[in-house]
Amino acid sequence: MKLRHPFSRALYESQENGLVRVEGPDGRAGLFHQDGRWHSGELRDADPHLLGWVGGPQLGGGAASASPRPSAASTTAAAPAPPPTPARVPALTYQELLDTDTRPVPKVLRWQGREELPVLRVPIERYTARAFHDLEVEKLWRKVWQMACREEEIPEVGDHVVYEIAEDSLLVLRTAPGEIRAFHNVCLHRGRLLRDCDGRADELRCPFHGWTWALDGSLKRIPASEDFPHVDPERFRLPEAQVGTWGGFVFVNLDPDRAPLASHLGELPRHFERWPLEHRTKEAHVAKRLPCNWKVAQEAFMEAYHVGATHPQLLPGIGDTNSQYDVWGNFSRAITANMTPSPLLSFQPSEQEMLDSLLSRSLDAEPMLRVPDGMTARQTLAMGARVSLQGAVAGANELSDAELADSFYYTLFPNFHPWGAYNRIVYRFRPYRSDPDRCIMEVIYLAPFRGPRPKPAPVHWLGDDEDWTKAPELGFLARVFNQDTFNLGRVQRGLHAARHRYVTFARTQETKIRHFHGLLERQLGL
């Protein structure tokens, strides 16, 4: 693969030996490993994220592997000269961009939620200290509404999902055709986990000595029960958590006294009225343990500020620093326009270059999709999306360019991130057991479907040493997630090594993170 760095204009080209050759605009060149280490040559410094992008694992068949790898001999001779540098790209606000849409734009994209957010920095121990983790368990995870699974994962009576949060384990169970309940997944005899994994059961029988509960949580059978005259079945019902549903998701709350889910969601369902998530199916679900605190991971997906440094290849087609950030009650939203160039660039990309950047086209490959004469990249992308949604989404033709081209990333406190419109992404981040230095990140793709509801994708767990491209169901984004993940363990390491006491947030571009920490402080009573 061969790409020009949108900032330095250096040419990055993968070699057959796995190294990446980088040649700067001044003609100096160097060879690098894909993780950023220098190998040889006069040029000794290069962008590790672009090295990883150009030289890292490619996906079979998709856009990312559209070009054959050039031979080592051809690396520099054909490199085109960098384009001249016209004036800096003028920055349209997102609302001004909406005015150029070829379709009427829904009101939800015009809504803006502005609140005074006092948090501008937070102490580093929030990400590293076991004591802070324990406080989160006690006052957050055992008190807050959280997404446990999809309703479609447990369609039949007896179907269940094991939902783990820190050291707690819940069995989210369909107990009747129209009823879902959640029980603590622990045997009341000597404490074995009742169920080890998702599945279907007629009753809940502990594998250790065989104590058995009915699906409604009542104690049904104790082997040799005469030995337990002191056990009153009424007092040995499985303890229960609250359950609520929205958008095809099942939420749980471990605190039986919390107000119902609706009060936690607030206005969020109104935002999704036009994009009903219940009419979607789980097309992919990939989970991976990461070597960082859950908030470190989550916060990397709550802003577009990192795109310039972490995903530089996207800059010709992403309006990163022009993103719009809003907050409402327990949720926030970022909107990042695609197919519009980054205001950070010092040149104006062509419409074709904008589209190519999103499709990760190598400089020496044919375009995957051409922008027709007289059309913009944005219109081209939206037109393609309207066609692909035909038959699966009512009124697909009336969807605005914005809904089909842009990124709308919502966050419902504390850890649930459904994307708006017809982007399929949903993220969830959780602490891993009692370790503040590890977490679980999940990427779920929710897609509209035609005809009868398809079976939802099972969870695909990646090993600690497997990168996201080992989940080809994620497509092109697997390589983008690799770029994000490249930072996360190093952030956690840096936070432990830090001599300063606070992490500091941007006023606008880190609005969602500032909002999150305000809610976290309230929840924890800080």
Ligand code: FES
């Ligand atoms: S621990 Fe469950 S039956 Fe003994």
Ligand SMILES: [Fe+2]
């Ligand atoms: Fe990212």
